[in-house]
Amino acid sequence: LSVHPSEITFTGGGSESDNQALITGAHIGAQKGKRHLISTVMEHHAVLHSLRRLKEEGFEITLLPISKDGFVSPESVRKALRPDTALVSVMAANNEIGTIQPIEAIGTLCHENGVLFHTDAVQGAAHMDLDFTKGVIDMASFSAHKFHGPKGAGILYARRGIELESLIEGGAQERGKRAGTENIPAIVGMAAALEKAMQEKTVESARIRALKERLREKLLVLKGVRQNGALSPSLPGTLNMTFDGAPSEALLPLLGMDGICVSAGSACASGSPEPSHVLLALGLSAKQARSSIRFSLGADLDEKDIDTIAAIVIGHVTALRKLHHADQ
Numbered sequence: 001l002s003v004h005p006s007e008i009t010f011t012g013g014g015s016e017s018d019n020q021a022l023i024t025g026a027h028i029g030a031q032k033g034k035r036h037l038i039s040t041v042m043e044h045h046a047v048l049h050s051l052r053r054l055k056e057e058g059f060e061i062t063l064l065p066i067s068k069d070g071f072v073s074p075e076s077v078r079k080a081l082r083p084d085t086a087l088v089s090v091m092a093a094n095n096e097i098g099t100i101q102p103i104e105a106i107g108t109l110c111h112e113n114g115v116l117f118h119t120d121a122v123q124g125a126a127h128m129d130l131d132f133t134k135g136v137i138d139m140a141s142f143s144a145h146k147f148h149g150p151k152g153a154g155i156l157y158a159r160r161g162i163e164l165e166s167l168i169e170g171g172a173q174e175r176g177k178r179a180g181t182e183n184i185p186a187i188v189g190m191a192a193a194l195e196k197a198m199q200e201k202t203v204e205s206a207r208i209r210a211l212k213e214r215l216r217e218k219l220l221v222l223k224g225v226r227q228n229g230a231l232s233p234s235l236p237g238t239l240n241m242t243f244d245g246a247p248s249e250a251l252l253p254l255l256g257m258d259g260i261c262v263s264a265g266s267a268c269a270s271g272s273p274e275p276s277h278v279l280l281a282l283g284l285s286a287k288q289a290r291s292s293i294r295f296s297l298g299a300d301l302d303e304k305d306i307d308t309i310a311a312i313v314i315g316h317v318t319a320l321r322k323l324h325h326a327d328q
C-alpha cells in the first residue's frame with residue numbers, strides 16, 4: 001500500500017475498520033467542538049449504522065445523494081461542508097453496483113477545509129490505484145476476504161498523527177489501538193492475498209472486465225433487462241442487473257440450485273426483506289430493486305462459465321416471467 005507500518009492497524013474485517021474510523025473521526029472533531037459528519041446514501045451498513053449511533057450521541061449527519069448512474073459529486077461535498085464538519089466518509093467503490101467514486105477530489109477538498117477524510121476502500125482495494133502518498137486520505141478500511149484472503153481479517157489505515165480510538169478494552173496489542181491477541185494466520189494470509197492482488201491487478205482487472213462486458217451483452221439481449229450504475233469508472237467484476245418480472249427472491253434460489261451464487265443487493269443484507277438502499281438511491285422503484293441481482297465475477301471464471309451463466313439466467317428469468325404471467 002506504500003504506507004508506513006505504524007499507519008496500519010489490523011482489525012477483524014471491513015465492518016470493524018469502518019466503525020473504528022467513523023468513531024475516531026467523530027470524536028477527534030468533537031474535541032474541537034465539531035459535531036457534523038458527511039457521508040453518502042450508498043455507503044455500506046457498517047458506515048451507515050455507525051453514523052446512526054453517532055447521531056444518537058448528538059452528531060449531526062448529512063447524507064449526500066448519488067446521481068442516477070451511481071456517483072457522488074465532489075461539488076455536493078463542497079456544498080455540504082460546514083465550519084463544524086469533523087469528518088467526511090465516502091466509499092472508494094460501491095459494493096452493489098461497482099461505481100468508482102472520485103475520492104481523490106473529495107479528499108483534496110476535505111484537506112483544503114481542514115476536515116478529516118475516511119474512505120471505505122473494501123471494494124476498491126484490489127482494483128484501484130489508491131494513493132496514500134498525497135496525504136489526502138486520512139483513514140481507509142480494507143477487508144481480506146474481498147481480495148481472496150481469509151474471512152475475519154481487515155486493516156484500518158490511519159495517517160500518521162491520527163490517534164485511533166480503540167473499540168475494544170484490554171491489552172496493548174496493535175499499539176493500544178485494538179486490544180486482544182492478533183489473528184496471525186489470518187493477517188499473514190491477508191498480506192499474501194493483497195500482495196498477489198497488487199501484482200496481478202492490471203492483467204486480472206482487464207480479464208475480469210472483459211468477462212463482465214460479455215455477461216452484460218448476453219443478458220441485455222433479453223427484453224426488460226437493465227444494468228444499474230455506470231459501466232465506467234467501475235470495478236471490473238461487479239455487475240448489477242434488473243430483470244423485470246423476475247423477483248430476485250425467486251430467481252436467487254433457482255440460480256443457487258444450478259451452482260450460481262449471486263446476491264440481491266449486498267450479501268451482508270441477505271435475509272433482510274428490505275430492497276437495496278443503493279438501488280433505491282439510484283431512483284429504482286422498490287419493485288425494480290426487488291427484481292435486481294448482483295453478479296460478482298471472481299478470479300476462477302472464464303468465458304465458457306460466462307456463457308453457461310448467461311444461458312441459465314436467461315432460462316430462469318423467462319420461466320419466471322411465464323409463471324408470473326399465468327398467475328395474473
Ligand SMILES: *Cc1c(COP(=O)(O)O)cnc(C)c1O
Binds near residue numbers: 012091093094095
Ligand atoms: C464487505 C464490505 C464491508 C464489510 O466487510 P467485512 O469484512 O465483511 O466486515 C464494508 N464495506 C464494504 C464496501 C464492503 O463491501
